[in-house]
Amino acid sequence: MNYETIEIELNQAVATIWLNRVDVYNAINQQMILELIKAVIDLNKDETVRVIVFRGRGKHFCTGADLNWMKNAANFTNEENLKESKTLAMCFHSIYHCSKPTIALVQGAVMGGGNGLMAACDFVYAMDDAYFALSEVKLGLIPATISPFIIKRIGEFNAKDLMLTARKIDVVTASEMRLINRYGTSAEIEEQLKSTIHYLLAAGPNAINACKNLIYDVMNILKHNELTDYTASAIASIRKTEEAQEGMEAFLEKRKPYWNQ
Known part of the structure; x- marks a missing residue:
């Protein structure tokens, strides 16, 4: 598919999705939303892709929603407005529920919806010029x-701080609030990205997916009294899989498993 607002860069097992509306600082519009959903779904199905990285072309990662697009909502019917809003929500959910590990690497301005795109990822690394x-x-x-x-x-309390005041914060405060995982110079963050990708590619791809599901279920679905049975069932099921058997056998034989050759 030819994209107008994003670019896809493939480097072996790593796919990078570049936001590419540089003239409007990568502001999100309906076209970008649809293209992001399509890209994430397609890459999630691609067995050769094991990590997905989100970045922004130009000086800024993403300045949030394109206000010209948002303003047009006044001309929509209630049904049209709701449908478009649900599509935006679907974009963030497609990233959050992606079975592959997702990493956002951000720089410059990260405003409004740019924070949502970033926060839907599993890891967030920021260059030290970033602000939110x-x-x-x-x-x-x-x-x-x-x-x-x-x-x-x-x-909740940090969300009230940022959402009610609308104040701008730097990478230090963002890190203290756990909005981002790491920050540093451009060179440091590029190195951090490489390091994280190295660790992720060394892990079993099915185990990564199962682990993401485990974390989601423990945090969002299960009641406390259900956790023992759920977690016991999860490990009992996965340790019988071909991937798990290969991983344990490779460790005992002091060799790399087939997915990390």
Whole structure:
């Protein structure tokens, strides 16, 4: 598929999705939303792809929703408005529920929905020039569709701080709030990205998927009294799989498993 607002770069087992609306600082519009959903679904199905990285072309990762697009919602019917909003939510959910590990590497401005895209990823690394704001209330809006992912990352009280004040924060504060995992110079963050990818590719791809599902279920679905049976069943099932048997056998034989040759 030929994309207009994003670019896909494939490097062996790693796919990088570049936001590419540089003239508007990678602001999100309906076209970008649809292209991101399509790209994530396709890459998630591609067995040769094992890690997905999100980046932004130009000086800024993403300045949130394109306000010209958002303003047009006044001309929509209620049904059209709701449908488009659900598509935006689907974009973030497709990233959050992706079976492959996802990494956001951000720089410059990360505003509004850019934070949602970033927070839906498993890892977030920021260059030290990055700054973040949930500025929706200044515009008479609310950060609705991104709120599940932001609140999961930073918690209720930090979310109130950022969402109600709309204040801008730097990488140090973002790290303290756990909005990002790491920050550093461009060279340091590129090295961190390589290191994380190295670790992820050394793990069994099916085990990575199962582990992501485990974390989600423990945090979101299961009640405390269900956890013992669920976790026991999870390990009992996976240790019989071909991948697990190969991983344990390779360790005992002091060799690399087939997925890490």
